[in-house]
Amino acid sequence: MKENVLKNNGLKSTEGRKLILDILESACEPMTADEIFVLARQKRELNFSTVYRTLSTLAEKSIIMKNIGGDGKSYYQLSSEGHCHYLVCSECHRRIAIDGCPFEEMRENIANETGFHITGHNFEFVGECPECFKKNN
Amino acid sequence: MKENVLKNNGLKSTEGRKLILDILESACEPMTADEIFVLARQKRELNFSTVYRTLSTLAEKSIIMKNIGGDGKSYYQLSSEGHCHYLVCSECHRRIAIDGCPFEEMRENIANETGFHITGHNFEFVGECPECFKKNN
DNA sequence: TTGCAAATGCAAATCACTTGCAATAAAACA
DNA sequence: TGTTTTATTGCAAGTGATTTGCATTTGCAA
Numbered sequence: 368m369k370e371n372v373l374k375n376n377g378l379k380s381t382e383g384r385k386l387i388l389d390i391l392e393s394a395c396e397p398m399t400a401d402e403i404f405v406l407a408r409q410k411r412e413l414n415f416s417t418v419y420r421t422l423s424t425l426a427e428k429s430i431i432m433k434n435i436g437g438d439g440k441s442y443y444q445l446s447s448e449g450h451c452h453y454l455v456c457s458e459c460h461r462r463i464a465i466d467g468c469p470f471e472e473m474r475e476n477i478a479n480e481t482g483f484h485i486t487g488h489n490f491e492f493v494g495e496c497p498e499c500f501k502k503n504n
Numbered sequence: 505m506k507e508n509v510l511k512n513n514g515l516k517s518t519e520g521r522k523l524i525l526d527i528l529e530s531a532c533e534p535m536t537a538d539e540i541f542v543l544a545r546q547k548r549e550l551n552f553s554t555v556y557r558t559l560s561t562l563a564e565k566s567i568i569m570k571n572i573g574g575d576g577k578s579y580y581q582l583s584s585e586g587h588c589h590y591l592v593c594s595e596c597h598r599r600i601a602i603d604g605c606p607f608e609e610m611r612e613n614i615a616n617e618t619g620f621h622i623t624g625h626n627f628e629f630v631g632e633c634p635e636c637f638k639k640n641n
Numbered sequence: 642t643t644g645c646a647a648a649t650g651c652a653a654a655t656c657a658c659t660t661g662c663a664a665t666a667a668a669a670c671a
Numbered sequence: 672t673g674t675t676t677t678a679t680t681g682c683a684a685g686t687g688a689t690t691t692g693c694a695t696t697t698g699c700a701a
Contacts, residue, residue, distance in 0.1 A: 379667050379678060414681050419658060435574050437626050440657070454620050465614060469606075470629075477602060477629065483591050485631035489574050492614065494622035516647060516698050551650045556689060577688070
């Protein structure tokens, strides 16, 4: 339950935070702060900077994950959901999920070799989707 | 030779462009636009927006590669150099190169499965370097 | 050498995101 | 339950990286 997730992490359970967790829970894709803001606004008053602050806080507590896309924007998703990566079309910006994540194994090796305490990763393939490629070639 | 690289791609060979290619050639790491600008300025007058425009143009022609780091900044490197990926410390922002790139193989499979014309990828591990981890735990 | 498209400089604009501070709401405590 | 304490929020202004419009300059083909 959302209340508990928050309290267990020493965070106050506020309407805004619960709403943002709700939104991320029903999202099937990583979302930008802006997208989350738009959906949240349909339910209640909520400031843009509150959305950003909430997302930072949740990411800091590892309740959600933050990734930077090739477009320079941050994408957020619940950590509990099996996370996935994307193919991003450089032309139409369509995003297609790639199932699975091949980095868990790599991560162990690299952590051992370097002593880094690895907490996450950013990955995406960039290219042209079949439609855009056809259009341009 | 730099002149040819440019001309072969239908670009005029200007002092600024050659200088930026020089800088990237002698860099052993991906660089930000700002870092490139600072070095370039030591050699000749050159506007910030020219640096950005040059980098975009070169990336568009695939002469250089652009990757977005977890800090949201763009990092540029020559495509001809074997490219590499990074471990980035979320605390002190130290970057450590990981040799090799495990994505070439994956790329083929995914391209076949999805029809995407894949032109590049962004990847980095994020975590705490041994020093910062020790400090915080 | 001239003509013209491409490249550059400059200043202002944009975009995603952050911050300072006062007002408010949640949880702790009496 | 009422009150205090402290975290959270709203608002407006601020940042930092990058982009753009437009006038000027430069490379290079004719």
